[in-house]
Amino acid sequence: MPEGAAPDGIRRRHLSRAGFAELTWNAATRPGLFSRVAGTAALAAVLALFMGCAPKPVSRAGFFFGTVIEVTVSGSGSAAGEAALDAVFSRFEELEQRLSATVAGSDVDRLGDGAGEAVAVSDDALRVLSRAYYFAELTGGAFDPTIGPLVALWGIGSDGARVPSDEEITAARALVDYRRASVDEAAGTATLSAGQRADLGGIAKGYAADEAGRILNEAGIGHALVNLGGNILTLGGRPEGGPWRIGLQDPFGERGDYIGVLEITDGTAVTSGAYERYFEKDGVRYHHLLDPSTGYPARSGLVSVTIVAPSSTDADALSTAAFILGPEEGIALVESLAQTGAIFVTEDRRVIVTVNLAESFKLTDDTYTLQKR
Amino acid sequence: MILTRFKKGDLFVAVVTATLLLAAGAAALIARAGAGDPVAIVIVDGAAVDIINLRDARAEERVYASALGTCAVAFEPGRVRIAAADCPDQVCVHTGWISRPGQSAVCVPGRVAVVVRGDRAEVDAIVG
Numbered sequence: 001m002p003e004g005a006a007p008d009g010i011r012r013r014h015l016s017r018a019g020f021a022e023l024t025w026n027a028a029t030r031p032g033l034f035s036r037v038a039g040t041a042a043l044a045a046v047l048a049l050f051m052g053c054a055p056k057p058v059s060r061a062g063f064f065f066g067t068v069i070e071v072t073v074s075g076s077g078s079a080a081g082e083a084a085l086d087a088v089f090s091r092f093e094e095l096e097q098r099l100s101a102t103v104a105g106s107d108v109d110r111l112g113d114g115a116g117e118a119v120a121v122s123d124d125a126l127r128v129l130s131r132a133y134y135f136a137e138l139t140g141g142a143f144d145p146t147i148g149p150l151v152a153l154w155g156i157g158s159d160g161a162r163v164p165s166d167e168e169i170t171a172a173r174a175l176v177d178y179r180r181a182s183v184d185e186a187a188g189t190a191t192l193s194a195g196q197r198a199d200l201g202g203i204a205k206g207y208a209a210d211e212a213g214r215i216l217n218e219a220g221i222g223h224a225l226v227n228l229g230g231n232i233l234t235l236g237g238r239p240e241g242g243p244w245r246i247g248l249q250d251p252f253g254e255r256g257d258y259i260g261v262l263e264i265t266d267g268t269a270v271t272s273g274a275y276e277r278y279f280e281k282d283g284v285r286y287h288h289l290l291d292p293s294t295g296y297p298a299r300s301g302l303v304s305v306t307i308v309a310p311s312s313t314d315a316d317a318l319s320t321a322a323f324i325l326g327p328e329e330g331i332a333l334v335e336s337l338a339q340t341g342a343i344f345v346t347e348d349r350r351v352i353v354t355v356n357l358a359e360s361f362k363l364t365d366d367t368y369t370l371q372k373r
Numbered sequence: 374m375i376l377t378r379f380k381k382g383d384l385f386v387a388v389v390t391a392t393l394l395l396a397a398g399a400a401a402l403i404a405r406a407g408a409g410d411p412v413a414i415v416i417v418d419g420a421a422v423d424i425i426n427l428r429d430a431r432a433e434e435r436v437y438a439s440a441l442g443t444c445a446v447a448f449e450p451g452r453v454r455i456a457a458a459d460c461p462d463q464v465c466v467h468t469g470w471i472s473r474p475g476q477s478a479v480c481v482p483g484r485v486a487v488v489v490r491g492d493r494a495e496v497d498a499i500v501g
Contacts, residue, residue, distance in 0.1 A: 061416070061486070068479045068486060159461045230501045238497065247475065249501020255468050256476030256489075258499055269500040276501075306500055 057223075057239060060085045064092045065100070065205050066157070067229025071212065074239040075222025084219035088212045088226075095211065098122050099204040101148060101197070111190055112148060112197035118189035128200055128207050128313070129183045129190050135203075135317040136178035139333065143321035144292040148197025149175045156288040156297075161279040163286065169295035176292045206270060206316025209233040213268075213312070230276075233268040233312050243360070250365065251275050251303035251345050259365035260351065262343070268312040272319035273304035291324050300326030301347050307334065308341040308357060315340075327352060331373065411474050411491040413453045415446060418484055427451050427472065427489065442483030458483055475499055 057074035058081035071088055073081045098107045098121075107125035121129075132145035149172040155161045164172070180193040192198060205228045212226045213233050224235035225244060234244045243265040247258030251273055262269060274297070277288035291298040305323045307315040318340070322330030327344050334342040334354055341357040345368070352371045353361050363370045413430070415423040418439045430448040434456060437444050444465065447456040452472040455465040458480050465480035474491035475498060 062419075063481050063484060066481060068477070068481065157462070225497055227498050230499065232498050232500045244498070245496045247496035247499045249499050251501075254470070254476075255478075256471055256473055256499055258496065258501075261496055262500065271501045273501055304501065 058082060058085060060089065062089055062092065064096050065208065065228065067205075069229065070227045071216075071224065073216060073221045073224045073235075075236065076220055080219065081221065084216050084221055087215050087219070091211050091215060092208055095124060095204065095208050098124050099128060099200050099207070101151070101199045101201065107190075108198050108200055111192055115192040115196050116194040118184065118187065118191045120188055121190050123188075124207070125190065126183055126185050126188065128203055129198070130185060131207075131313055132200060132203050132317060133178055133181070133183065135314075135321060139321040139325065141178060141292055142324040143202060143317050144176055144178045145198050145200055145203065146176050146178050146181050146192065146196050147202075147290060147292055148199040149195070150290050150292070150295055151199045151201065152197065154286070154288075154290065156279060156286065157277040161286075163281050173292070173295040176295075202272075202320040203313060203317045205229070205231050206268075206312040206314070209268060209270075209312035209316075231268075231270045231312065231316065232264070234264050235266060237265040248306060248343060248345075248361075249273065249275075249304070252349075259345070259368050260343075260361055260363040262306075262308065262357070263360045264308065267308060267310060268315050269306055269308050270312060270315040270319045271304055271306040272323040274323075275303065289320060289323050298324040298326075300324060300330075302327060302330070302344055303347055304345045305330060306343040308343075308360075309337075310339050318342075335373075411451075411472065411489050413448070414488050414490060416486040416488065425453070427453060437485055439484045442480065442485070444480055444483055444485040446485075446487055453487055453489070454478060455480060455485070455487060458485070 056078055057072050058078050059070065059072040061068055061070040069092060071085060073084060097103055100106050101108045103109060107121040111119050111121060129145060135143045136145060153164050153168055153172045175195045181191065181196060183190045209226055209228050209231055213235060216224045216235055222236050223239045226233040230249065232246055237243045243263035246262045246264055246269055248260045248262055249271060250257040250259045272289055274287040274289060278285050287297045289298050300323065302323055305319050307319045307322065309315040318334065322333055322342060325333060327346060330344060331352065334340050341354045343357065343361060344352040349368045350371050351363055351368045352373065355373050358372060410426050410428045413425045413427050414421050415437060417437050422437065425448060428451065430450050432449045434445050434447045437446060442459050444455050445457040447454050452470045454470045455468065455478045458465050460480050460482040462482065465478050468478040471478055471489050474489050475496055477486060477488040479486040
């Protein structure tokens, strides 16, 4: 769900009021409410059953970027695993405070408030913005981090979701243009033109996943599965041996139904899907993947695009861009990039897989047709 | 919160009792569960408060209150769902029934989650 961080003011308010309690279900935990302790004890018992004698994985979950994040680590002692998870979840909180468009006072928020002038922002914001502009350039604006005014106008994923008038869309669309925005890494500043607003919902979760991977790697964690609401990053393979097995969400099914299995070792997979966030009005479904060139949800014949790449930041931006570009241009884009693969699912239930994923992806649902490149 | 009305000693007793009860419950569950049965874990405000072997689940509805909201969770043999919630977006309710390891129904605004886990899952996670 690359756009997860974007449009949900309601969730932010709830979250920031109560802080960022993390869910934890491993053996060693911080002292807390009795329910936490009791639940943890019971869960540790259940996990002990599941895991048998294998190196004991440690898991934790929390709510960030408008979604639930689960991280499981193993291949290290559980104390080391706990410490690494502490570092990862503090980092998630820090990144949300800097990169969310809906957290008041975040870098992205201040950037919009100060539009027209250079605004000093964190190194994280500089890095993500600069990568975002790179992909905006590469995709001719199909991915555009200045999409803020359109995201706010539609409000998809929030209480205020509605179909705007053509005039409103024209006015908001006129503000969306990455070529009128810039970053100055040497000066530590970023600049938008008057009226523009940034939204990093299509890339920030990927960056958070990469940061989690970096922290876990530096902590000497051998195997990890990082799941940011359906964006997956893995370190190593499964603790039991072999690659991680990742199910590809069925775009027409229930959450958790999958149409095929993707095997990944030391890599990331990110999906943009029309089913992730949407609302319905007069029988029409409006999803959250807005096309900057029309101002409306993209209608490219696709229902989902999954990108497999070494960098989750890149995979996040690319999945959004490829969805908006559609199957032909999207595949051309992916095939032009090194070490990057994709799985496109079309409205007419075709599954198009790039050559480099032919070995690692197996379609398991025969109501779909596999189309190899 | 209700907890603030308790004295520290009461809280300690509650913690120990609840821990023992739940641990005993988990032990009983483990003894009965066939290895690999899907298990529903209900997480409220960051804590796992219920663990239910879905194979043995009876049709019932349980209500969970977090600091931020209330969720009604419906169980049936083999499956579970969030049946009602007082959150604004109802994403958790729209998720519908879940039954297989790896699936989850999550109320982000209310901070209640139901996750299904098991050790014989065919996949480790779902991308999407």
